[in-house]
Structures are given as C-alpha cells and as structure tokens.
Amino acid sequence: MTLNSNCPTGPIEKRWEKRRFEMKLVNPANKRKYNVIVVGSGLAGASAAASLGELGYNVQCFCYQDSPRRAHSIAAQGGINAAKNYTNDGDSIFRLFYDTVKGGDFRARESNVYRLAEVSVDIIDQCTAQGVPFAREYGGLLANRSFGGAQVSRTFYARGQTGQQLLIGAYQALARQIAAGTVKMSCRSEMLELIVVDGVARGIVTRDMVTGKIEAHVADAVALCTGGYGNVFYLSTNAKGCNAMALWRAHKKGAFLANPCFTQIHPTCIPVKGEYQSKLTLMSESLRNDGRVWVPKDGKDSGKPVFDIPENARDYYLERRYPAFGNLVPRDIASRAAKQVCDDGRGVGPGGLGVYLDFADSIKRLGRKTIEERYGNLFDMYHHITDENPYEVPMRIYPAVHYTMGGLWVDYDLMSTVPGLFVGGEANFSDHGANRLGASALMQGLADGYFVLPYTIGHYLGQRAAGGVKLDHPEVKAAKKSVEERVQKLLDIGGSRSPDSFHRELGLLCWEHCGMARNKAGLEKALARIPELRAEFWQDLRVVGSGEELNQELERAGRVADALEFAELMVRDALHREESCGGHFREESQTPEGEAMRDDERYCYVAAWAHQGVDAEPVLHKEPLSFEYVKLTQRSYK
Amino acid sequence: MRVFLQVWRQKNGQSKGRFERYEASDISPDMSLLEMLDVVNEGLVQKNEAPIAFDHDCREGICGMCGLVINGVPHGSEGGATTCQLHMRKFRDGDEIWIEPFRAKAFPVLRDCVVDRTALDRIIQAGGFISVRTGAAPDANQILVPKEDADLAMDAAACIGCGACVAACPNASAMLFTAAKLSHLGLLPQGQPERYSRALAMVKQMDAEGFGACTNHEECEAVCPKEVSIDFIARMNRDFAKAAATFRPPKARGGGD
Structure with missing residues (x-):
C-alpha cells in the first residue's frame, strides 16, 4: 500500500483554499440524514462536534x-499561538509556519503545517467572539506574550x-x-472498539461506565479526538483517565500509527x-520567560541549601550554552540539558533529579506584584504540592512526559488509512513533527x-449516500461480541x-529505555521485556467486581491491556529510527557537543506502522517528506 | 504516618450507603489525599474487596472532576484548592478522616463517593453560551474590552464546575455556579445581546433541576477552589430581576419571499 498524503499542489498559501473549493458539498436539507460520531470532548472533539452539529449533521x-x-x-496553562502580528514584531503566517516546521525538526508535512498557521488567526477571532476572556491591554485590545522558544x-x-x-x-x-x-x-462512556464494515469506518462500541452496558453505535463517519498516549509511561502530566485505547483499537482495525516514538x-x-x-x-x-534555570557548577554543592550557593558558583546552563535563546530554548532541548546536568551529578533536591527555576532576579526587576499577576495561580499550585513558597525559594523542576507528537496517520484531510475514520488533535500525528512548540497544541486542536x-x-459524506449499516449488521454484532468477550476475559483472570x-x-x-535518551541496547531490552510483562498481565491480573457496575478497576485494566501493546510499537519505532530528532534522542546520533543529530539521508520520512497481530511484527510504510519552503537545516538555538 | 478513614460506601444509586472504617498506614505526608486513597484501594484489592470509587482526573486542580467532602467540608479545609490538591501533611498522625460524596438532591450518588453532576451541564445548555457560528467571527481586536471588565469576567470564568458550592450550601443551591457563568458572559460586550434571556433561561433550569435558593450563608464562596466571589450572585439577581420585569416572549416571524 502506498501512502498518499493527498495534499493539494501549487503555491502553499493557496493550497487550503484550493482544497476547500474542490470539496463536495452536502445539501443543507440532507445533512441531518448523516450520522457522525465524535469520540472525545477536548478542544478538537468539542469544537468538531459543535461545528458539525451547527452545520446540520x-x-x-x-x-x-x-x-x-x-x-x-x-489543563493547558500557557497559551495559544496565532499569527496575528498584533504586536508588530515581524510575525506572519509564513513565520509561524516556518517556526513550526523547524521546531518540529523537519518531520512534519509542510502543507498541513501551513494550513495550521493560516487558520490560527481565525481561531482567536472565533474564541473571542465566544467570550473567551483572553488577557487584555489597558486600551481594551488583546495582550500577547512570547512563549516557548x-x-x-x-x-x-x-x-x-x-x-x-x-x-x-468549545464546551459552551x-x-x-x-x-x-x-x-x-x-x-461516562468509553469507546472499546471501532466498527469497520467493508473496509470503511461505520461506528464504535462503547461501555457505559455507570451501568456497564455495552452498546454499538453506527454512523456514516467517525472522528477520533481522543488525545495522546503519554500515559503509556504511567507517570506523565496527562490526566489519570487519559489513555491510548481508542487509538490502539483503530490501529488494530487497520489505521496506521505514525511516529509513535515522537514523545515530548x-x-x-x-x-x-x-x-x-x-x-x-x-x-x-x-515561567521560563521570567525564571532562570540553574544548577550548582560543582556537584559537591548539590546538597547544600540553595542560599548557601553563591552567585559565582551557579551555572545558568541554558543561558551559557544557548546565548541567543537562553532559558527559552524549545522543550526538547531544555529537557535534555536538564537531564545532562543531573546525570553529571549536579541535580538538586531529593535523588538529585531536579534543577532550579529561580525568580529572584525577576522579582527584583519587576516587583512581586507583576510576577503575581503573570503567574499567581502557577505559584499557588507549586506551593500546594511542594509546601515551598516559590516567591521566596527557587522552584525545583524536572522534565516529565507531556505530549505525544506521534499518533494515527492521517492525510491532508485528517482521514486515516481506514476510510471514514478521521483523527483530530493530539490523537493524529500530523502537524508537530518530532517536537511540538509551546502554545501550539491548543492551536492545533481547535484548528482541526x-x-x-x-x-x-463534509467532503467525505458528500461522496456517499447516508445510512446503509444498521445495528443488526453481522460486523456490528461481531464487534460488540468481541468487546463483551474481552471484558469478560479481563474479569476472569x-x-x-x-x-x-x-x-x-x-x-x-x-521511561528508562524510551524516555529522554534512547539507545539500541536499552530499546532492545524493553522490546524483549514488554511481551513478557504482557503475558504476566494476562495470567496474573486481578479485577475485583463485575462488568455490570461502575468498576474503575475494570476501566483501568482495559486501558493497561492496550498500553502493553502500544508500548511495544513505540519502542520498536524508536529502535528503527537511528537518528536524533526533536523529542527522539538516540545517543548513537549526536554531535560532538552533545546536540541531537538528524539523518535526513535515511530518515526524512513519516514512519507509519501497519498492525499484523499482537505477537507479529508490524509492517513499516514510509511517507517521504519533502521541503519546498523551509530549507532542511540542522536546528540551532545557539 | 497512620490515619483512620471513615468512608461512605454505597454499591449503587438504588442501595443504601453507610460509613466503613479503614486504616491507612505507611502514609507519606507528601502524598495527596487521593494518592493515600490509591494506597488504601491497592490494599483492598489485595484482600479481594471492592476498592473505594471516587471521581478524579487531572489531579492538578483544574478539571473539576474530583470532589469529596472531607471532615464535613467539600474539598477539605485547605481553602482555594480542590480535593486532589489536598496533601496528607495537612493532617496529623492518628487522625480520623471522614470522607463522603458531595450531597445534594440534584447530585444522585452513583457509587461510593461518585455522584452525577450532569444537572450543571444542563444549566449551561439552557443558555450558558454566546451564540456564534463557527467562522462567523469578526477580527478579535474589533471588540474592545476594558481590562477591568476582562479581568472580572475571567474571575467568574475561573469556575471549574466541580459543584462544591452546591455541596456546601445548606439549601444545595447552585447559584454561585450559575452566577459565575452569567457574569462571565454578561460582563463582556460579546455577551450583551443574550444577557437577559440567558439569565432567565439558566435560572429556570437551575430551579427545574431541584437546586435550592441562596439565603446568604456564603458557604459556597468559602469552599470554592477557584475563590469565585458571591458578589456575582448579586449581579445575577439584578440581571434576573431586570429580565423578569422586561421579558417579552419572542414572536415567530418566519418566511421570506
């Protein structure tokens, strides 16, 4: 199978307009005959469901x-990017596009990224009209800040x-x-299976998490907006309930998974x-706008109380190594730098796994009130959790799994390799390449x-008649039955x-083998261990209670079962990509200064994996990436 | 540290509930209260007993999903924090901690400490929005909003919809929740066209759901994890009074030529 990204051709700034004009339209009176299922109600899901409903579907x-x-x-705190250029500082759609392609370390599709930058301005208009209380200047205009590199x-x-x-x-x-x-x-309804009839997505099977009732729902198109798979790592910044189940179910039904090793x-x-x-x-x-990141120059000082470490014994390592960007280098670079200083034995706090984020200079320069206005709730949150007052002592921070750039492969229309299955937001792989820039996730979710x-x-529905598959269709019944059996199997272990x-x-x-830094030996070890752990899971799992009640253990069991399969693919992808790019750092591929080194000769492609069975090796399909507008260069933030 | 728990256990909405006593030992003061419950639950699973069901998701105080009444106070007595932001260091070794669900007629218990709060969603559906079509918005900077108004609207918009205000109120009133949304939208120029019809519709729904009325106990403000002010309730009452006095039902005007 060849992967067709289905991107329009011609000048990049005209591509989306061209595609929209080519689209088939559905007569307003016919729209209500089409059923569309949207799974997930985050930024992508809620905005898609609301907009599709408003159109009449x-x-x-x-x-x-x-x-x-x-x-x-x-939970997103910082902000949302848009190429409004309200601050007159040289921004443009092209610059946002350029920054996103470069920030993603040249592993995203140019056409998709350009469209993202293009619609970013409409998002701000839309949200403002809805009453989103964005920060304002005294004159009543919208305020802006610089963020994340x-x-x-x-x-x-x-x-x-x-x-x-x-x-x-979006919820409103x-x-x-x-x-x-x-x-x-x-x-309180969880998707446990995708229904595919004649190779086309036609519905989902859900479990009512209060009554336990398992139900099939049929539709003319299905959109998954179910977020990322960061919780495969157990500890992450994701909510406890976030999971990769919908993605994995779709993958097992034929949707390719792209670049799963790109984790942020x-x-x-x-x-x-x-x-x-x-x-x-x-x-x-x-916080990095006003906080300075440092560790002691000498590992011997690591255990000392912070105020006993004099100014000249502190290493502001980001400012030192990246003078142009300083504390504002992109996330992947800042995270790796933190890991390196901690690996050097210069980390602070319990276990030496932390670096300081210090606001003393900013408080002196701007006053506590300004800092309070900018970050008050974040400081309070830190205080609640650590019992330390960050206005008085520097914060201690350390990197953690946050966002996943990989996801289900989609074409320019955000349709997966299963026709009729669309994927939006973090769940797809499309716009952030190997590293997402700050304030770009909200933008992408709402753009999609x-x-x-x-x-x-609408274009997809316009090409086919509504309906055709009913609840008594054999494939629908089979999908429902497979879910019932699976739930029972988990309970019966x-x-x-x-x-x-x-x-x-x-x-x-x-985290140990496929986290901030990866190498062949470690990845191979994980690849051997995961199937063993999966086997142990299916032999030794205990789920208390039944399937016909609110049973949070059962919910977790289903998600962990899928995570145990997902993780294997993530590790396999990381092992195959013998280059460093964005969030994926292979120790074997670095410059003498320890910076990530891409290998465009061999890896300038999207790795899209096709499922072949749980214990069979997946098949790799490559979508080559070409760069017409942003020249392939080694990223530098020096 | 070691604490003793009295936890509300209830199999489902139809059965009767009761308090059960558990011991939680080897507790670190750095744990959150929910992490302490995770440890207790792990112990219950080991004994083949049903773990305590409770709602939670982001565990960082913003999603509004968690909500326990701890020693009689929704979200506990930390102030300005959700249940998930409460840490064991706030308790003493040997403490007896009472844990139960948010209680209100409009919040039926589903299991243990999990309640159904969809009544709050229905209040929003009644009118808690600005009617704007996707793609129909003017340039964002064409709408000027004085900073003071935007800041005050943000204070109201900070509500996370957890329902602690309802649980704390002796009347199980949802007026702080409803007022926060009415104020968020009513303070902004974008929200003016529907301001009064919105007030009527949301208040009507609030009453239909079985929430009580405000009699100025101020318990809601005291427990609100986002410290939403009861001043907004006064604002809502003004808008509602004006709306009720001036309301004209819309006439159907269909057709065209």
Missing part, C-alpha cells in the same frame, strides 16, 4: 469523564488557564448544539517524590475541530496483581 459525541468540560485540554510575541493567554478557557468556549458551543438537538452527548518530555514539571506518585504536574513553560474536520468530513501495578512497571520500563 446528526452528531453523537462521547467522553469518558462525567462532563465534556473536563477533557484534559483544560518563539522570538515573536504571538501567544494569546487567559491568566495561567488558557486551556481551560478555550475548552469552556457544544452545549448550544446539545440544546438544539443536533448533538447527542454521552458522558516537558522541561518544567514538579519532580517525582515517592513511589506512590500517581501523576506529575506541569509548571507552565511561560473548528476549521478542518467540518470541511473534510483472577490473578493477584492490580492493573495499576502492571501499569507502573510498564511506565518505568518505558
């Missing part, structure tokens, strides 16, 4: 939380709660459609404290949901270990 939206307003997009101020924000406010905007748009009857919302380790998180740790908390990257999927799903205990073990294995 008959939409069903599902989420596992008790309300669509809870999806983990809500950008040299222009193109980030819009709402205190430290930008994700929350954008999600509430969704609520409006629910009230209008165009969207039927099912909460966020540099500024609160360090791990103990074995009981259930998740990690991110401190917004915006408000401005891309409503067009491309009757072993001794909880789902979480397997999950922790898997997470540690992935």
Whole structure:
C-alpha cells in the first residue's frame, strides 16, 4: 500500500483554499440524514462536534469523564499561538509556519503545517467572539506574550488557564448544539472498539461506565479526538483517565500509527517524590520567560541549601550554552540539558533529579506584584504540592512526559488509512513533527475541530449516500461480541496483581529505555521485556467486581491491556529510527557537543506502522517528506 | 504516618450507603489525599474487596472532576484548592478522616463517593453560551474590552464546575455556579445581546433541576477552589430581576419571499 498524503499542489498559501473549493458539498436539507460520531470532548472533539452539529449533521459525541468540560485540554496553562502580528514584531503566517516546521525538526508535512498557521488567526477571532476572556491591554485590545522558544510575541493567554478557557468556549458551543438537538452527548462512556464494515469506518462500541452496558453505535463517519498516549509511561502530566485505547483499537482495525516514538518530555514539571506518585504536574513553560534555570557548577554543592550557593558558583546552563535563546530554548532541548546536568551529578533536591527555576532576579526587576499577576495561580499550585513558597525559594523542576507528537496517520484531510475514520488533535500525528512548540497544541486542536474536520468530513459524506449499516449488521454484532468477550476475559483472570501495578512497571520500563535518551541496547531490552510483562498481565491480573457496575478497576485494566501493546510499537519505532530528532534522542546520533543529530539521508520520512497481530511484527510504510519552503537545516538555538 | 478513614460506601444509586472504617498506614505526608486513597484501594484489592470509587482526573486542580467532602467540608479545609490538591501533611498522625460524596438532591450518588453532576451541564445548555457560528467571527481586536471588565469576567470564568458550592450550601443551591457563568458572559460586550434571556433561561433550569435558593450563608464562596466571589450572585439577581420585569416572549416571524 502506498501512502498518499493527498495534499493539494501549487503555491502553499493557496493550497487550503484550493482544497476547500474542490470539496463536495452536502445539501443543507440532507445533512441531518448523516450520522457522525465524535469520540472525545477536548478542544478538537468539542469544537468538531459543535461545528458539525451547527452545520446540520446528526452528531453523537462521547467522553469518558462525567462532563465534556473536563477533557484534559483544560489543563493547558500557557497559551495559544496565532499569527496575528498584533504586536508588530515581524510575525506572519509564513513565520509561524516556518517556526513550526523547524521546531518540529523537519518531520512534519509542510502543507498541513501551513494550513495550521493560516487558520490560527481565525481561531482567536472565533474564541473571542465566544467570550473567551483572553488577557487584555489597558486600551481594551488583546495582550500577547512570547512563549516557548518563539522570538515573536504571538501567544494569546487567559491568566495561567488558557486551556481551560478555550475548552469552556468549545464546551459552551457544544452545549448550544446539545440544546438544539443536533448533538447527542454521552458522558461516562468509553469507546472499546471501532466498527469497520467493508473496509470503511461505520461506528464504535462503547461501555457505559455507570451501568456497564455495552452498546454499538453506527454512523456514516467517525472522528477520533481522543488525545495522546503519554500515559503509556504511567507517570506523565496527562490526566489519570487519559489513555491510548481508542487509538490502539483503530490501529488494530487497520489505521496506521505514525511516529509513535515522537514523545515530548516537558522541561518544567514538579519532580517525582515517592513511589506512590500517581501523576506529575506541569509548571507552565511561560515561567521560563521570567525564571532562570540553574544548577550548582560543582556537584559537591548539590546538597547544600540553595542560599548557601553563591552567585559565582551557579551555572545558568541554558543561558551559557544557548546565548541567543537562553532559558527559552524549545522543550526538547531544555529537557535534555536538564537531564545532562543531573546525570553529571549536579541535580538538586531529593535523588538529585531536579534543577532550579529561580525568580529572584525577576522579582527584583519587576516587583512581586507583576510576577503575581503573570503567574499567581502557577505559584499557588507549586506551593500546594511542594509546601515551598516559590516567591521566596527557587522552584525545583524536572522534565516529565507531556505530549505525544506521534499518533494515527492521517492525510491532508485528517482521514486515516481506514476510510471514514478521521483523527483530530493530539490523537493524529500530523502537524508537530518530532517536537511540538509551546502554545501550539491548543492551536492545533481547535484548528482541526473548528476549521478542518467540518470541511473534510463534509467532503467525505458528500461522496456517499447516508445510512446503509444498521445495528443488526453481522460486523456490528461481531464487534460488540468481541468487546463483551474481552471484558469478560479481563474479569476472569483472577490473578493477584492490580492493573495499576502492571501499569507502573510498564511506565518505568518505558521511561528508562524510551524516555529522554534512547539507545539500541536499552530499546532492545524493553522490546524483549514488554511481551513478557504482557503475558504476566494476562495470567496474573486481578479485577475485583463485575462488568455490570461502575468498576474503575475494570476501566483501568482495559486501558493497561492496550498500553502493553502500544508500548511495544513505540519502542520498536524508536529502535528503527537511528537518528536524533526533536523529542527522539538516540545517543548513537549526536554531535560532538552533545546536540541531537538528524539523518535526513535515511530518515526524512513519516514512519507509519501497519498492525499484523499482537505477537507479529508490524509492517513499516514510509511517507517521504519533502521541503519546498523551509530549507532542511540542522536546528540551532545557539 | 497512620490515619483512620471513615468512608461512605454505597454499591449503587438504588442501595443504601453507610460509613466503613479503614486504616491507612505507611502514609507519606507528601502524598495527596487521593494518592493515600490509591494506597488504601491497592490494599483492598489485595484482600479481594471492592476498592473505594471516587471521581478524579487531572489531579492538578483544574478539571473539576474530583470532589469529596472531607471532615464535613467539600474539598477539605485547605481553602482555594480542590480535593486532589489536598496533601496528607495537612493532617496529623492518628487522625480520623471522614470522607463522603458531595450531597445534594440534584447530585444522585452513583457509587461510593461518585455522584452525577450532569444537572450543571444542563444549566449551561439552557443558555450558558454566546451564540456564534463557527467562522462567523469578526477580527478579535474589533471588540474592545476594558481590562477591568476582562479581568472580572475571567474571575467568574475561573469556575471549574466541580459543584462544591452546591455541596456546601445548606439549601444545595447552585447559584454561585450559575452566577459565575452569567457574569462571565454578561460582563463582556460579546455577551450583551443574550444577557437577559440567558439569565432567565439558566435560572429556570437551575430551579427545574431541584437546586435550592441562596439565603446568604456564603458557604459556597468559602469552599470554592477557584475563590469565585458571591458578589456575582448579586449581579445575577439584578440581571434576573431586570429580565423578569422586561421579558417579552419572542414572536415567530418566519418566511421570506
């Protein structure tokens, strides 16, 4: 099978316009005859469901939380990028496009990224009109800040709660459609299978997490907006419920998974404290605008109280190594630099796994009030968790798994290799290459949901008649039966270990061998161990209770079962890609200064994997990447 | 440290609940309360007993999913924090901790400490939005919003919809929740066209769901993890009074030529 990205040709700035004009349209009176299923209610899912409902399609939206307003997009703190150039500092659509391609270390598709930059301006208009309370200047205009490695101020924000406010905007748009009857919302409902009929996505199977009822739903198109797979690592900044199940189910039904080894380790998180740790908390990257990152020059000083380390004994290593970008280098670089100084024995705090993020200079320069205005809620959050006051002592931070750039392979229309299955937001692989820039996830989620999927799903539906598959179709019944059997199988094992205990073990294995730095030996070790762990899981799992009730252990068990398969593919992808790029750092491929070294000769492609069975090797398909507008160069932030 | 728990256990919405006592030992003061419950649950699984069901998701105080009443106070007595942000260092060795679900007629218990809060979603669906079509928005900077108004709207918009305000109120009133949304949207120029119809619709839904009325106990503000002010309730009452006095039902005007 050849992968066709289906990108329009011609000048890049005209491609999206051209594609939209070529699209088939559905007569307004016919739209309600088409059923569309949207799984997930985060930025991508809620905005897609709301926009599709508003267009007149008959939409069903599902989420596992008790309300669509809870999806983990809500936790994004820093902001959302848009090429508005309101600050007159030289920004443009082309510059945002350029920065995103370069920031992604040349592993994303130019056409997709350009479209993202192009619609970024519409997102801000849309959200403002919805009443998202973005930060304002005294004159009443929108405020901007520079964020996460950008040299222009193109980030819009709402205190430290930008994700929350954008999600509430999308949630309210969704609520409006629910009230209008165009969207039927099912909460506390988990997708456990994709229904494929004659090679085309025709529905999903869900489990009602309160009653345990397993139900099939059929549709004319399915959109997965189910987020990333960071929780494969167990400890991550994701919400506890985030999981890779929908992605993995779709993958097993024929959707290719692309670049799963591209995982983002966020540099500024609160360090791990103990074995009981259930998740990690991110401190917004915006803190690096005013905080200075340092460790002692000498490892002997690491254990000393912070104020006993004089100025001349401190190493502001980001400012030293990257004078042009300083503390604002992109995430992958900041994370690796933190790991290196800790590996050198210069880390601070318990276990030596931490670096200081110090606001003393900024507080002196700007005053405590300004710092409070900019980061008040983040400082409070840090204080709650650590019991230390960051206005007085420097924060301690360490990198943690945060975002996953890899995901289901999609073409320019965000359709996967299974026709009728669309994928939006973090769940797809498309726009961030090997590293996502700060404030770009919110942009992509909303771009996909408000401005891309409503067009491309319409185009797909416009080419076929509505309906045709009913609940009594043999494939639908078979999919439902397979879910029932699987749930029962999990309940019947009757072993001794909880789902979480397997999950922790898997997470540690992935973090050690497929985390911030990877090498052949370690990856091979993980690749050998994961199938063993999976076998242990299916022999020794214990799920207390039944399937016909609210059973959180059963929910976890299903997710961990899939994570145990997903992790293997992630490790395999990392092993095959013998280059360093973005978040994927192969120790074998680095410059003499220890910087990541890409290998464009051999790896300038998207690695899209086709499933062949749980214990069979997947088949690799390559989508070559070509760069017409941004010249392939080694990334440098010196 | 070691603590003793009295936890509300209830098999489902139809059965009767009761408190069960558990011991939690080897607890680190750095653990969050929910991490302590994870440890207790792991122990229950080892004994083949059903673990305690409780809602949680982001575990960083923003999604609004967690919500336990701890020693009689929704989200515990930390102030300005959600249940997941409460840490064991706030308790003493040997403490007896009472843990139960948010209680209100409009929040039926589903299991143990898990309740159904979809009533809050239905209040939003009644009118808690600005009607704007995707793609129809003017340039964002064409709408000027004075910084003071934007900041105040943000204060209201900070509500995470957890429902602690309802659980804390002796009347199980959802007025802080409803007022926060009405104020967020009503303070902004974009929210003006639907300001009064929104107030009528949301208040009507709030009453229909079985939430009580505000009688100024101020417990809601005290437990709100985002410290949303009850001043917004006064604002809501003003908008509602004006709306009720001036409301004209819309006439159907269809057709065209």
